Amino acid sequence: MFALPxxxxxxxxxLDPWRADEFLANLDRAREHIAPWVSPSFVATDLASARAVLQRYADRWARDAGGIWGLWWQGTLVGGVMLVSFDTTQGVCEVGCWLEPAAEGRGMVSRAVRRIVDWAVRERGIQRIEWRTKPDNLRSIALARRLGLRHDGTLRQVYPGPAGRIDIEVWSVLADEWRARSDAGEHPVE
Structure with missing residues (x-):
């Protein structure tokens, strides 16, 4: 195991499956806050479903198709980042995140996303990084902008939701853009 400061x-x-109890406690603190933005399959409601979510990501990691990492603030799991999808053959991945309200505004998600994107680009040869979000998720859109991603477009009515079909905005950054900004110090990996 490692811990990257x-x-x-x-x-x-x-964020391995054996950490399901910590993950569930984090989701319990974040549930109401993140529920409008994340897939219902992510927001586990008991220990078995929390373990299942983490096992799905562990299986993705084993297949080289994704991964999940937690953010521990002062020793407590408060959120995390993930490679929702990861395809080295196509050179495309999707990055995601979640965070409980008490941990917002500290820059930890942007630092973590920078780390995994930099690794994906520099170590694994990923050419396109995507960020997908609902159009009314202003914090997510602001983070995408801070990271230097561009709005590619909006996929209209992609998924069914409780209040009707849901639009999804697609944001992206290309590897050469990422490296140029990173090398220029615009988003250094802390």
Whole structure:
């Protein structure tokens, strides 16, 4: 196991299935806050479903098709980042995140996303990084902009939702754009 310090009090760590109890506790604190933005299949409601979510990501990692990492702030899991999809053959991945309200505004998600995107581009040869979000998720859109992603377009009525069909905005950054901005110090990997 590893713990990658992002700041003096924030660490990025693998979020393996054996951490299901911590993950469930984090989701319980974040549930109401993240429910409008994440897939219902992600928001586990008991220990078995929390373990199942983490096992799906562990299986993706084993297949080289995704992964999930937690953010520990002062020793407590408060959110995380994930490679929702990861395809080295096509050179495309999708990045995602979640965070409980008490941890917002500290820059930890942007630091963590920078780390995994930089790894995907520089170590694994990913050419296109995507960020998908609902059009009314203003915090997610602001993060995509801070990271240097561009709005590619909106997929209209992609998924059914409780209030009707849901639109999804697609944001992206290409590897050469990422490296140029990173090398220029515009989004250094802390």
């Amino acid at each position: 992002l700041t003096t009090d924030v660490e990025l760590r693998p």
